[in-house]
Amino acid sequence: MKKIKLLCFDLDDxxxxxxxxxxxxxxxxxxxxTSAAPALVERFSPxxxxxxxxxxxxxxxxxxxxxxxWRIASLSDALTLCGYKTQSTVIAxxxxxxxxxxxxQVTLFPHCEEVIRQLSKTYTLISLTNGNADLSQQPVxxxxxxxxxxxxxxxxxxxxxxFLKALEIAGCKPEEAIHIGxxxxxxxxxxxxxxxxxxxxxxxxxxxEPDALADERFNDWRELPIKIEQLVxx
Ligand SMILES: [Mg+2]
Numbered sequence: 001m002k003k004i005k006l007l008c009f010d011l012d013d014x015x016x017x018x019x020x021x022x023x024x025x026x027x028x029x030x031x032x033x034t035s036a037a038p039a040l041v042e043r044f045s046p047x048x049x050x051x052x053x054x055x056x057x058x059x060x061x062x063x064x065x066x067x068x069x070w071r072i073a074s075l076s077d078a079l080t081l082c083g084y085k086t087q088s089t090v091i092a093x094x095x096x097x098x099x100x101x102x103x104x105q106v107t108l109f110p111h112c113e114e115v116i117r118q119l120s121k122t123y124t125l126i127s128l129t130n131g132n133a134d135l136s137q138q139p140v141x142x143x144x145x146x147x148x149x150x151x152x153x154x155x156x157x158x159x160x161x162x163f164l165k166a167l168e169i170a171g172c173k174p175e176e177a178i179h180i181g182x183x184x185x186x187x188x189x190x191x192x193x194x195x196x197x198x199x200x201x202x203x204x205x206x207x208x209e210p211d212a213l214a215d216e217r218f219n220d221w222r223e224l225p226i227k228i229e230q231l232v233x234x
Contacts (some may be wrong), residue, residue, distance in 0.1 A: 021105065079212075
């Protein structure tokens, strides 16, 4: 029998489906720009703005793990190109505020909240995301001890930093923790390399093949407590 103290959770495509959330946030972002910066919208389609953002990162690699600052700085740059010299920072910050508010409008997978609530009675829960969803703004966030984004440690999964942060905060060893996430490389391989047990979330209809290194996997949140118990029993 193993002594498990900590459960780490990925967020996007583990607690909720991310694609519709991000699509909606991108729409809100662009709609704001349509009214606040018509000259920018005239020059940049949503796709062109995305291409500009990617190109901006090539020239400013310091933003690689700072996705929020990257979006603000690249938009500010695009606004400047379109003649919004003095207002570029203000417009970029407001556009980002609209985007990030929409980014938090998620719909949890069925049974996720009740299972999280149940697990929080036994384990310390910490969320670890490469994205910029903020779980503390969600009702389900009340069950989590801490929430970390790649931006907080300036390193994204599968690098060890986020996993090590969770272990440090929970005061436990890698073998006393399970990481639960959907992504084969970022979640399963990343956590496995640090020595955590892993459970792969296979919740999307188009989920890829489960990773061979995952210790367990689930495709319905109601199965998760059983999978955890199986790992505890070893
Ligand atoms: Mg994910």
